[in-house]
Amino acid sequence: MSNLTLEDVAKQAGVSRSTVSRVINNHPNVREDVRKRVLQVVENTGFHPNAAARTLASQRSWMIGLVLPRSVNSFFLDPYFPHFTQGIAQACNQHNYTLGLFLIGTKDDEEKIFPRLSRKSLLEGIIVQSGQFGDQLTDRLMDSNMPLVIAGRPFHSNNASYIDVDNVSAAYNATSHLLRLGRSRIGTITGLANSPVSIDRKEGYLKALLGRGFTQDETLVAAGDFTEIGGYYAMQQLLPAKPDAVFAASDLMAIGAMRAIRNSGLRVPDDIAVVGFDDLPIAKLPDHQLTTVRQPVYQFGFQAVEILMDLIENGIKPARRIILDTELIVRNSCGASQRK
Amino acid sequence: MSNLTLEDVAKQAGVSRSTVSRVINNHPNVREDVRKRVLQVVENTGFHPNAAARTLASQRSWMIGLVLPRSVNSFFLDPYFPHFTQGIAQACNQHNYTLGLFLIGTKDDEEKIFPRLSRKSLLEGIIVQSGQFGDQLTDRLMDSNMPLVIAGRPFHSNNASYIDVDNVSAAYNATSHLLRLGRSRIGTITGLANSPVSIDRKEGYLKALLGRGFTQDETLVAAGDFTEIGGYYAMQQLLPAKPDAVFAASDLMAIGAMRAIRNSGLRVPDDIAVVGFDDLPIAKLPDHQLTTVRQPVYQFGFQAVEILMDLIENGIKPARRIILDTELIVRNSCGASQRK
DNA sequence: GTGAAAGCGCTAACAG
DNA sequence: CTGTTAGCGCTTTCAC
Numbered sequence: 001m002s003n004l005t006l007e008d009v010a011k012q013a014g015v016s017r018s019t020v021s022r023v024i025n026n027h028p029n030v031r032e033d034v035r036k037r038v039l040q041v042v043e044n045t046g047f048h049p050n051a052a053a054r055t056l057a058s059q060r061s062w063m064i065g066l067v068l069p070r071s072v073n074s075f076f077l078d079p080y081f082p083h084f085t086q087g088i089a090q091a092c093n094q095h096n097y098t099l100g101l102f103l104i105g106t107k108d109d110e111e112k113i114f115p116r117l118s119r120k121s122l123l124e125g126i127i128v129q130s131g132q133f134g135d136q137l138t139d140r141l142m143d144s145n146m147p148l149v150i151a152g153r154p155f156h157s158n159n160a161s162y163i164d165v166d167n168v169s170a171a172y173n174a175t176s177h178l179l180r181l182g183r184s185r186i187g188t189i190t191g192l193a194n195s196p197v198s199i200d201r202k203e204g205y206l207k208a209l210l211g212r213g214f215t216q217d218e219t220l221v222a223a224g225d226f227t228e229i230g231g232y233y234a235m236q237q238l239l240p241a242k243p244d245a246v247f248a249a250s251d252l253m254a255i256g257a258m259r260a261i262r263n264s265g266l267r268v269p270d271d272i273a274v275v276g277f278d279d280l281p282i283a284k285l286p287d288h289q290l291t292t293v294r295q296p297v298y299q300f301g302f303q304a305v306e307i308l309m310d311l312i313e314n315g316i317k318p319a320r321r322i323i324l325d326t327e328l329i330v331r332n333s334c335g336a337s338q339r340k
Numbered sequence: 341m342s343n344l345t346l347e348d349v350a351k352q353a354g355v356s357r358s359t360v361s362r363v364i365n366n367h368p369n370v371r372e373d374v375r376k377r378v379l380q381v382v383e384n385t386g387f388h389p390n391a392a393a394r395t396l397a398s399q400r401s402w403m404i405g406l407v408l409p410r411s412v413n414s415f416f417l418d419p420y421f422p423h424f425t426q427g428i429a430q431a432c433n434q435h436n437y438t439l440g441l442f443l444i445g446t447k448d449d450e451e452k453i454f455p456r457l458s459r460k461s462l463l464e465g466i467i468v469q470s471g472q473f474g475d476q477l478t479d480r481l482m483d484s485n486m487p488l489v490i491a492g493r494p495f496h497s498n499n500a501s502y503i504d505v506d507n508v509s510a511a512y513n514a515t516s517h518l519l520r521l522g523r524s525r526i527g528t529i530t531g532l533a534n535s536p537v538s539i540d541r542k543e544g545y546l547k548a549l550l551g552r553g554f555t556q557d558e559t560l561v562a563a564g565d566f567t568e569i570g571g572y573y574a575m576q577q578l579l580p581a582k583p584d585a586v587f588a589a590s591d592l593m594a595i596g597a598m599r600a601i602r603n604s605g606l607r608v609p610d611d612i613a614v615v616g617f618d619d620l621p622i623a624k625l626p627d628h629q630l631t632t633v634r635q636p637v638y639q640f641g642f643q644a645v646e647i648l649m650d651l652i653e654n655g656i657k658p659a660r661r662i663i664l665d666t667e668l669i670v671r672n673s674c675g676a677s678q679r680k
Numbered sequence: 681g682t683g684a685a686a687g688c689g690c691t692a693a694c695a696g
Numbered sequence: 697c698t699g700t701t702a703g704c705g706c707t708t709t710c711a712c
Contacts, residue, residue, distance in 0.1 A: 048455045050459070057691040085416070099442075
């Protein structure tokens with residue numbers, strides 16, 4: 001099928017290999033009729049340049065990688081990731097890049113895959129999902145001087161480029177909203193322990209409470225893991241503390257929490273108001289009507305790619321940092337509608 | 341960092357480039373002490389072979405692609421896909437292959453991406469999700485004589501390799517189960533129109549009904565699209581026909597259907613029994629307790645890769661066909677537990 | 681068991 | 697504007 005080479009096309013078009021190369025790479029300095037003639041042959045023969053040869057000669061692979069470290073095990077549980085991936089894939093399509101997907105399952109995988117990630121001959125750049133503290137892969141990637149964009153601020157941001165939302169103020173706003181609605185025993189369900197997202201969201205939550213003169217109450221804080229079931233258990237843990245509201249660090253956990261609340265015979269939002277984080281499509285289902293912090297997940301992925309392109313084209317320093325806006329979407333689960 | 345070449349390593353180890361090549365490729369015919377010496381240098385220098393050069397010289401890229409055609413727009417809505425992708429990714433890790441992800445969004449994407457897929461210089465093989473009828477991409481891929489595994493039987497299986505579950509008997513069993521429980525007005529919510537999965541599952545459903553002497557009743561058939569909301573609407577459409585059971589072609593649709601049933605003031609399973617398809621983690625949530633057909637989604641992905649490896653190593657003919665087993669998982673939504 | 685040499689198919693100066 | 701000429705870094709005969 002496609003064992004044609006530049007040379008073959010050149011011969012058929014009666015020009016040199018270089019000219020064909022110029023044509024397929026859209027270089028100027030080719031006479032219009034020659035260009036047409038070559039294009040014609042390319043069309044007729046169905047010629048496509050050999051990717052490996054092109055990469056080798058030009059030192060550009062037109063490929064980037066999306067890496068999900070081991071600690072991010074919710075890839076297939078949290079709808080967040082498919083959306084995020086979708087944004088990345090679309091941006092790649094638009095920029096004519098190929099996307100490599102690296103889901104790290106085990107320590108072993110990590111060892112095997114790392115060399116593939118860090119050698120420029122395969123990837124021109126990497127987007128890595130920020131994970132938990134102690135995630136060595138991210139650290140090693142940061143040291144590899146590959147163009148790298150971290151999705152979500154990393155632990156040590158030593159000059160690394162990343163994209164994030166302002167989790168602290170988002171959580172602050174969400175919690176403040178509950179306070180304004182008159183709730184006074186507000187709990188929180190945090191995300192995966194030791195991850196920057198979780199830490200930041202908890203910080204925003206606390207800031208709102210302390211700012212209103214409340215004191216920190218550890219019985220109102222429960223650890224989740226970003227999963228629905230994790231939210232369910234965390235809520236069960238919270239119930240004895242008699243909260244009248246809860247801020248969950250993800251929609252999935254908020255939904256789990258609502259389930260736990262209802263199972264215990266209480267009502268949402270009458271007895272306990274709930275606010276989530278993400279605004280995934282499920283949040284707006286009539287069953288949930290979840291008040292939540294909307295973050296532009298798709299955009300998040302899309303822009304991560306654009307930052308990466310910038311890094312690739314213009315060098316990795318200075319580090320680029322982008323903070324996307326969030327928005328509080330008020331539905332019924334927080335009880336706002338009932339006050340009117 | 342890694343601008344080292346074989347030549348550099350060779351020099352440092354006092355051998356020739358070929359020998360180093362043999363060592364890093366685990367070829368026999370290298371004296372043990374030489375091998376050790378070379379390995380030592382490789383270790384010290386952190387040498388990693390250039391992927392592009394290797395691909396060019398050996399004509400092997402050690403990379404496969406996962407392609408989701410345009411008609412498969414539920415990638416980020418249906419948890420099915422992340423699970424499937426996870427299986428593929430794990431298998432790739434195990435076999436030391438790199439996975440390329442190609443999410444086709446528009447006709448334009450398709451045109452741009454197709455050449456990347458069909459030239460062997462980038463990918464050694466492809467897994468494509470079977471989509472709707474008229475999905476040109478899949479047809480073109482089948483014609484490209486690239487090693488290709490279709491996930492879910494394609495429309496025209498002209499000698500293509502694919503992996504699937506026996507949707508007809510799975511649906512037959514699910515429906516028969518409802519019949520055995522005494523239900524007599526069983527509706528179905530089909531998947532995306534014009535897709536083999538949907539057709540097969542509907543066929544199994546009908547077969548069970550007809551086999552029991554029922555006649556086909558079109559008012560008991562509603563079209564969904566594999567989404568939750570699609571299942572919801574489809575169920576609303578079904579309600580006037582007063583079904584006492586419904587078989588949905590996916591868990592997500594089954595969940596949407598249950599929501600519609602409850603919203604209309606009816607109970608599951610008392611008034612209407614529900615059976616789904618997939619057995620995703622959400623199916624077992626206490627809210628749903630969904631009786632469903634379990635298909636091994638992760639395995640599906642994993643084995644798709646293994647078939648592909650076989651195609652790559654041993655030639656694409658004859659076509660390989662694998663049908664995975666399903667299992668009916670009985671929970672509460674079908675009403676089985678209440679009969680005892 | 682090891683080295684020399686010839687590519688793999690393309691890009692990119694450099695001449696002309 | 698076009699062709700010639702070197703590579704890009706590796707694999708793989710083929711001698712020795």
